[in-house]
Amino acid sequence: MENWKRDTCIRGFGPLDDVHQLRTTALSLSQATEVGTYYCADEVLRLAGWAKDNGAAVHMDGTRFANVVVASGSTPAELTWRAGVDVLCLGGTKGGAIGAEVVVFFDREMAVDFKRLMKRSGHLASRLWFLAVQLEAYFGDDLWQETARHANAMARLLGNTLSESGLVSPCYPVQTNMVFLKAGMSTYEHLRELGYKFYLIEDEIEGKVARFVTSCATKPEDVETLADVIISARSIDD
Known part of the structure; x- marks a missing residue:
């Protein structure tokens, strides 16, 4: 397991008798991670074992879980x-x-008071079944993985096209549907002037990094156009 993954996920675990911090009750793993990579099954197993040894439960934030499954x-x-x-x-x-x-409890005892917690936190929506019914279509006929597979492919297309230019390459491995790029502010401003929307993230090592996210609706021609714009802007910066 890469050190940066381990250092990120265990931050916050401290002595159980330290009165100056909240007691640690769970380890939360993001799938995919904040930089678009994922924890493989063996890494999850090792991290979960470490958490259990330290008296903590294991929660997985699977916002992009489908992308991780197919990747x-x-x-x-x-x-x-x-x-x-x-x-x-x-x-x-x-x-x-x-x-x-969807919240899935693999230990049913943990779900005993979940609906009450939903209500208290404002997540028990009125007529919730109208929202939930769409999940029958989402998980049916492998649609959830099919859409994730396409999104991942579009991210790889963007990453590969940029890398082949020799002018700009992704900051992190493109494993799911996110591509992180480091460029000059003039490049970021030019992209926004053209209507592209993306987050600028302050990375401790790389500085200001732009995050581009592909989806099930992203088309190959759109990716190629974006890549051309980025490459052209980078050549001007240099």
């Missing part, structure tokens, strides 16, 4: 309960659903 080649079971995950937040919104997410 890793592992089954949902191998990435979750078989690896020691207790609770999975299985994202639907990032895959094309409208406001619909």
